[in-house]
Amino acid sequence: MFGIHAVESVLKHAPERVLELWLMTGRQDERVLPLLEIAQNWGIKAQQAARKTLDEKAESTQHQGIIIRVRPAKVLTENDLEALLDATETPFLLILDGVTDPHNLGACLRNADAAGVHGVIVPKDNSAGLTPTVSKVACGAAETVPLFQVTNLARTMKRIQERGVWIAGTAGEADSTLYEANLKGPLAIAMGAEGKGLRRLSREGCDTLISIPMAGSVSSLNVSVATGICLFEAVRQRLG
Numbered sequence: 667m668f669g670i671h672a673v674e675s676v677l678k679h680a681p682e683r684v685l686e687l688w689l690m691t692g693r694q695d696e697r698v699l700p701l702l703e704i705a706q707n708w709g710i711k712a713q714q715a716a717r718k719t720l721d722e723k724a725e726s727t728q729h730q731g732i733i734i735r736v737r738p739a740k741v742l743t744e745n746d747l748e749a750l751l752d753a754t755e756t757p758f759l760l761i762l763d764g765v766t767d768p769h770n771l772g773a774c775l776r777n778a779d780a781a782g783v784h785g786v787i788v789p790k791d792n793s794a795g796l797t798p799t800v801s802k803v804a805c806g807a808a809e810t811v812p813l814f815q816v817t818n819l820a821r822t823m824k825r826i827q828e829r830g831v832w833i834a835g836t837a838g839e840a841d842s843t844l845y846e847a848n849l850k851g852p853l854a855i856a857m858g859a860e861g862k863g864l865r866r867l868s869r870e871g872c873d874t875l876i877s878i879p880m881a882g883s884v885s886s887l888n889v890s891v892a893t894g895i896c897l898f899e900a901v902r903q904r905l906g
């Protein structure tokens with residue numbers, strides 16, 4: 667993993683995952699010093715290396731002079747989701763039905779964290795996983811927002827509905843709009859994949875379908891942008 671925010675988030679929320687920390691030679695400024703202090707408190711030694719070595723280790727030039735090697739995060743599944751629902755009074759969930767671009771997944775996780783979403787549900791297959799790029803784009807949210815990877819999304823949707831969660835699916839062509847929907851109670855907002863939108867079974871499993879009204883000539887929004895708009899309309903209603 668690499669980049670200031672991603673590294674900071676792991677050091678703060680899951681320091682036990684850090685195996686190695688590498689710093690670009692000469693990088694000792696006020697942005698990295700607090701991170702080095704946290705690392706030191708956890709007994710993690712910072713090693714120095716030239717920019718070229720970090721580029722190679724990160725397989726990217728976007729590391730901002732700091733990278734960590736980590737143990738893989740625990741994969742959360744259907745059972746963990748049940749536990750979350752047991753523990754949460756008014757769940758606020760995000761479903762991403764097959765988002766495959768790591769930049770989009772990272773941006774969606776960032777939006778989800780900012781909106782106070784309790785968990786993000788994705789199908790195990792045909793979705794982006796938690797890669798270093800996802801973590802970098804998520805700016806720390808990949809470590810704070812629980813990501814549930816489920817084997818059968820349609821079944822999981824049914825299950826959360828049985829537990830009282832209302833699912834609002836999103837589609838540009840839906841007749842009712844986001845702004846007409848009541849998003850106040852136990853809620854999951856379902857977003858579709860970049861190319862195809864929501865799959866048929868997912869779409870049919872939703873309690874309602876809503877659209878974001880579009881004024882211009884493009885047919886749809888980027889999924890992470892649409893996610894941000896929908897989540898923050900829900901936040902607006904839930905705070906009111």
Ligand SMILES: C[S@@+](CC[C@H](N)C(=O)[O-])C[C@H]1O[C@@H](n2cnc3c(N)ncnc32)[C@H](O)[C@@H]1O
Pocket residue numbers: 836837838839856857858859860861862863864876877878879880885886887888889890892893
């Ligand atoms: C790039 S769009 C997919 C477009 C796809 N061709 C379709 O027909 O759904 C990716 C996802 O972003 C969301 N989205 C994008 N624009 C939207 C809009 N105007 N209203 C509601 N959701 C939208 C939906 O969840 C959609 O499945």
